Amino acid sequence: MKSFDAVGRELDRRAHTYANDVDQSGRHIGYRCRAEDERPVPLEKAVERRMGELKTKRKVRENQVRAMGFIVSSNDALDEKTAREFLDRSINWFGARYGYENLLAAQIHLDEGTPHAHIWIAPVIHDAETGFDRLCAKELFAPDKRRKNAEGKWEVTAQGTMSRLQEDFWEQVAKPYGYERPMRHELRAKGYRSLDAYKAQVGTTRALKSEIETLEGARDKAKHIAVTAKRELDGLERQRVETRAKLGAVTEQVDEKRAQAAEIDRRIAEKMAEIDRLDGEIGEKLELRNEVGDEIQRESARLESLRRGTRAVARDVEELRPVAAEIGRWEAAGRAERGTILDSITARCAGAARAARAAIEELRDRIWALMRPRKARGGGYGLDEVARDATEVAKAWNRSHEAPARSRGRAR
Structure with missing residues (x-):
């Protein structure tokens, strides 16, 4: 009291x-x-x-x-x-x-x-x-019931009788005299002097919040774009590193291929030189082949000429076969018949001798024609030797085809 x-x-x-x-x-x-x-x-x-x-x-x-x-x-x-x-x-x-x-x-x-x-x-x-x-x-x-929210700030959970008293007093008494509507305690605690100021602040705050939300959306979008761009940049960087590594490997392969190409060029040059050498050898071989061909042709002509002579001798031998037959008949005949057979043999031998001499002369002429190039090159193979060789050949042939020798037994 x-x-x-x-x-x-x-x-x-x-x-x-x-x-x-x-x-x-x-x-x-x-x-x-x-x-x-x-x-x-x-x-x-x-x-x-x-x-x-x-x-x-x-x-x-x-x-x-x-x-x-x-x-x-x-x-x-x-x-x-x-x-x-x-x-x-x-x-x-x-x-x-x-x-x-x-x-x-x-x-x-x-x-x-x-x-x-x-x-x-x-x-x-x-x-x-x-x-x-x-x-x-x-x-x-009673004051308003308040409690702290998740952000740690006080908020009104229930309006108290004191707040209702202020609202009713303003509505029934103060409003006709131009008084502003009373503000809640938490608004006054924030420093607001009037409800209009609070509304203006709320409007501004809402506008700012809207702008902030827009900016945050733009920020999140930009952040997402930045993250995406960074991800793409990281991918490009990885590709660049991989490409550089691949390029290094390709460069090594190119250098290796260039070295191989240089080696191949060197081998090609060696092969070309060898080819040129082989071309020279081939030219020489061709010349030798041509010479050998000419020699073969000459030898072939000589062989053909010998064959012709041999055929002539064979003809002569064939001509002498009747003489051999007459000689055999002479040996088997009696004395009275032998004179006649001997005359026939003599005539046949004379004809054969003439034919043989003619053939020999012909053979000599051909051999002389064949041997003329050798003689021109300085060979010492004369015509007499050729004739002698040809005669030997003819005699060898005659020996292999002669008629049986006449025995010198007593005459009957």
């Missing part, structure tokens, strides 16, 4: 705690809260009187809230008369809302910079069913 005494003295100007802030002209108005009061009752006595009127189940504790004080302030836009009217309506609104029996004290101060009213209410709730009263300041003037 001592605290109420100090507040009451300041309230009704019985004491001036803030003397420098108060106009000493005494322009303050105290209200008679009950009709039976002849003058305004000091706050401490009004609290004591109301506590004595309560019918409670239990004794009021020393630490229970017995009175709640409110200040309703005017603003500089209102003149003194309008401000006085606004403050009168405010006091009556509190009396009507919480009961005039609970309106403890009310003072309008016009002696300070801004007109304002001090209103004190006893937080009493009367239960009509039980008929008991109870002090419950938490129930009548």
Whole structure:
């Protein structure tokens, strides 16, 4: 009660705690809260009187809230008369809302910079069913229920009776006088001075949030593009490394192929030189072949000539066969017949000798014609030797085909 005494003295100007802030002209108005009061009752006595009127189940504790004080302030836009009217309506609104029996004290101060009213209410709730009263300041003037969200910031989960009081007071009393709608505690804690400022800030914040979301979308898109580009760049870098490695391998292969090509060129040059050498040898062989061909042709002609001579000798031999037959007949004949047979043999031999000499001469002429190139080259093979060889050949042939030799036995 001592605290109420100090507040009451300041309230009704019985004491001036803030003397420098108060106009000493005494322009303050105290209200008679009950009709039976002849003058305004000091706050401490009004609290004591109301506590004595309560019918409670239990004794009021020393630490229970017995009175709640409110200040309703005017603003500089209102003149003194309008401000006085606004403050009168405010006091009556509190009396009507919480009961005039609970309106403890009310003072309008016009002696300070801004007109304002001090209103004190006893937080009493009367239960009509039980008929008991109870002090419950938490129930009548409960603040908003708040809790921390996931971000660690406080947020309102349930509106308290104090917030509803402010909303109702603005709607029913302050709104016609141009007052702005009251802001919630968390908005005032953030530094907003008015609801319009909050709305403007909210609009700006929404615009900024929208812009931020757009920018974040663009950032995410750019980030995705950057990630994709980096991925593609990494792929290109890997391809570049792989291509460089492949290029190195291909370069090594090219160098190897060039070395092989140089070796092949060297071998080709060697083969071409060998081919040129072989061409020279082939030319020599062709010349030798031509010479050998000419020699073969000459030998063939010589052989043909010998064959002709041999055939001539064979003809002669055939001519001598009758002589051989006559000789055989001579050997078998008697003495009387032998003379006749001998004459026939002699005649045949003479003809054969003539033919043989003619053939030999012809053979000699042919051999001489064949041997003429050899003689021109300096060979020492003369015509007589050729004739002698031809005669030997003829004799050998005759020996292989001669008639049986006549025996030199006695004549019969």
